[in-house]
Amino acid sequence: MKAERIIPILRIFDYQKAKEFYIDWLGFEMVWEHFFDDNSPVYMEVKRENIVFHLSEHHGDGTPGTRVAVWGEGVPQYHQELIDKKYKYNRPGLEKTFYNAVSFTVIDPFGNQITFEEEYDEAKHKELEFFSIH
Incomplete structure (x- = not known):
């Protein structure tokens, strides 16, 4: 089997808060959103470059x-x-991790954590100031 795409489905509870976090702050774009009717939860796809997430208000997603x-x-x-x-x-x-990466983690309003990481390169990253919040 060869995977072509992996798309995490992240549980959300508030459509407006999700848009504020993923679209306004993280800079993702709304690809599509779906509501079964006027009084149903949203299921949507957001992306930034090659990063794609599905965000769902549906119980069980x-x-x-x-x-x-x-x-x-x-x-x-x-x-x-x-x-x-x-x-x-x-x-x-x-932060610089113990596994030799430059890394930071964001936590969305629903408790989901996304860690963005890049392999640490001494020549490329020597000017960075690292700090860690634990």
Whole structure:
């Protein structure tokens, strides 16, 4: 078997809070959203570059508190972009992990945690200031 895409389904409880966090702060775009009727929960897809998440208000679609690791490039720059937005509910620290990565974790309003990681390169990352929030 060869996987083509892996799309985590993250449980959400508030449509507006989800949009504020994923669209306004993290900079994802809304790909599509679906409501069965005017009084039903939302199921939506958001993406930023190659990162795709499904967000669901439906009972049984995911568990609050899920952790997702996203590996890529440009993690320190993305971290700075988020810090510069001064989002009052989340100010993640940038850290160098024991497994040799540059990393930061955001926690959405529903307890889901997304860790953005990049392999640490001494020459590329020597100017970074690391701090960790535990």
